[in-house]
Amino acid sequence: MQFPESWLFSMIDKDIKSEDLSDMLTMSGLEVEDLSSFVNYSHENILIVKVIDIIFEDCSNSISICLLDDGSGDVNKWGVYSGIGIKIDSKVALCRGLIIPSVLDKNVVDSLKQKQFIGEVCLLSSLDRIDNLKKIIDSGIDFKLGDYFYKNFNLGEKIFNIKLTPNRSDCLSILGIAREVSALTGAVIRHPQYDLITPNISDVISPRIISDDLCGRYSGRVIRNLNTNVETPNWIKERLIKSGQNCVSVLIDISNYVMLEIGVPSHIYDLDEIEGDLVVRKSKKNEKITILNGNELHLDSGIGVISDDNDILCLAGVMGAKKASVKNTTRNIYVESAFWKPGLISGVARKYKINSEAAHRFERGVDYLANIDCLEKITSLIKNICGGDVGPIDDVIVDLPKEKIVSMRLDRCCRVSGVNIDKNIVCEIFNKLGMSFNEQNDIFYVNSPSYRFDINIEEDLIEEIIRIYGFDNIPSLPPATEAKMICLSETNLDRHDFSKLMVCRDYQEVINYSFVPSDWEENYSDNHDVIKITNPIANHMSVMRSSLIPGLVKNVTYNANRQCTRIRLFEIGRVFRKDYNVLEDESNVANISQPTYLSGIAWGSLVEDQWSEQPRLIDFYDVKCDVESLFGKRISCLRFYPDIHKALQKGKCASITLDGNHIGFIGVLNSALTLEAGLMSPPVVFELDMKYLTQIKLPKTEIISKQPFIIRDISIWIKKNIEFQIISDIILDTISSNNELSIVKDFKLFDIWIPNKGSEYFDLGEKSIALRFYLQDNITLDEDRASYCMDIIVNNLSREVNARRRV
Secondary structure (H helix, E strand, O other), X not given: XXXXXXXXXXXXXXXXXXXXHXXXXXXXXXXXXXXXXXXXXXXXXXXXXXXXXXXXXXXXXXXEEEEEEOOOOOOOEEEEEOOOOOOOOOEEEEEEOOOOOOOOOHHHHHHOOOOEEEEEEEEHHHHHHOOOHHHHHHOOOOOOOOOEHHHHOOOOOEEEEEEOOOOOHHHOOHHHHHHHHHHHHOOEEXXXXXXXXXOOOOOOOOOEEOOOOOEEEEEEEEEEOOOOOOOOOHHXXXXXXXXXXXXXXXXXXXXXXXXXXXXXXXXXXXXXXXXXXXXXXXXXXXEEEEEXXXXXXXXXXXXXXXXXXXXXXXXXXXXXXXXXXXXXOOOOEEEEEEEEOHHHHOOHHHHOOOOOHHHHHHOOOOOOOOHHHHHHHHHHHHHHHHOOEEOOOEEEEOOOOOOOEEEEEHHHHHHHHOOOOOHHHHHHHHHHOOOOEEEEOOEEEEEOOOOOOOOOOHHHHHHHHHHHHOHHHOOOOOOOOOOOOOOOOOOEOOHHHHHHHHHXXXXXXXXXXXXXXXXXXXXXXXXXXXXXXOOOOOOOOOEEOOOOHHHHHHHHHHHHOOOOOEEEEEEEEEOOEEOOOOOOOXXXXXXXXXXXXXXEEEEEEOOOOOOOOOOOEXXXXXXXXXXXXXXXXXXXXXXXXXXXXXXXXXXXXXXXXXXXXXXXXXXEEOHHHHHHHOOOOXXXXXXXXXXXXXXXXXXXXXXXXXXXXXXXXXXXXXXXXXXXXXXXXXXXXXXXXXXXXXXXXXXXXXXXXXXXXXXXXXXXXXXXXXXXXXXXXXXXXXXXXXXXXXXXXXXXXXXXXXXXEOO
């Protein structure tokens, strides 16, 4: 909200400096983001003069001497123009107090001794380089000779720029800010005075309101025989420009002026372009409207519109159509002021990419009792500036918000604020805020004003009391509490521990939005029952994510497009799925599951380019190793099973289980999604449910044997379809069930051989695997004992999977 200090102070009966007021507003919750002069003080000597004659032109030095009229009646004044070709009788800007340029011919200067040198002139169009002067010049303000830009247009005044929170729609006007200042300082508000215009014609347009849930009130009046070729008065233009608005035409400027002053938007139709009745309704699918900025929109169904018998004339609460817009030839108008329900206006402007001051206010809530006041103010200004014949106001009330009575307990207010606020002070604050109330047994029953849509619960009233009471008046008392050491369980890890683990594996953490495009859910998660967002921050972020993978793929694409050849990223965050078994409580929303996932992605080279390593793309097993490193001692309970996932390649995808529980998946992104992402090679991704990662086993201490390891290798034949995980499980079960095998400390797979076609072993349908065992005891191991252990393991494999030794 931007506005000049003079406009605000015209409504406040209080002598206060802008700097002090800025601090006061900021401390009350209305953050003053900027307070600065409209034009820098150094330009105070610029005034308007007229060129009477051109005395001398020096083409070689590109300089002219002009005879000037500054409005004082003395025409014996001259100035210098840095150029040639300046027009006689044109209005120019003069900067006083400069010295005569040395490049002027001395004889010429001597010939002008009888005349007064008053400065250097420049074209008005050249002033657009100076701060905000371009806005003043382009607005078409009528400049008078002798007018000082800085003084006559009050260009040195301070401009407030307030950063409002979305709940304070009542402060989107000068009147709203004045109400706030009045509550903070006790100043009396001077409401703007307007002439109450008596209707002199009987013309009335009564709209048909079909959608009660869209429009709660619709007021309007007819004004005929206007002269719209007049200029907007300078005082209106100045205030609009200093408030960041553009001056368009007299009718539009008046409508914008009243909106900024009292916070109620309005719309003006060209009455001669309305065909038949006005109808307030919701749009049908693919209805068309060309709005004021020239864009043609194809509307979805359910969008609020105002139409006549043939066309849509306005996008309700957002922007009017070009068809019925006012022009310089307009002579008859219909002025509308309506109350649009915030819930149905919200998001429409963003959906169709429209920048609308009206929508900005309507979607936050506009005073529904100020429509008539708005129309009277607009009518008064139009009548006094453009003339015309005025019809009566037609006010249709359909469904206004019900009066809200919010209760507040005094003791609750004192507990929340930490200050014992006297009951009389609370009463005084409510009166300053314009809130009527009743008090019984230290409980206040407060009527929320029609312009305050943010007062709904007890805490809202407490916040108002604290704001006006003053945060500076609340004593700063350090909290007193007993210091206790909280012992954290060593078996529980949190997300920060896993962030450190991932960073140690050379991954970088990212944080993405939880809002994603709907096609991501279908393409990556095959999720057709998505959770839609009622009011998305952008059209392409319309649903809640059920996976972190799509966001990570987008991150990889962004970095790959910027010449990154090796990317490792991870994210820890919530995902959202519909689950009708979830009940409402303090941490859950009914029917919505919100687990926390750890997801990662790796793309590009395995290692950075270097002379000692041959370049190789990262593969499935590299990332599988990263996943296994997260589980520490629990890796023995971790299992990877071949699986199918819509977003991943067949044969390069696995589900992950821990102690029999499905905890996630890992795989290589499929070709279609890789191509869609614009990547040269597919990334490897994984996703894990954090619920199963945070519980760990405590490490057990063991005495390390001083004896050396004995290494034994065995090769066995097994069927081709038998996975190594099955062999590993059999060996581990065999070791754990036989105390004699306690000397087998570890084993690993180090070779696989599958016979080629034509080999004598090919028709057997078998493959050969080579296992290496590490044996150790507290005493020296002999060959017989080592061979005995190997025989037990081989015999057990033979019994379970028909394995046989390869000789």
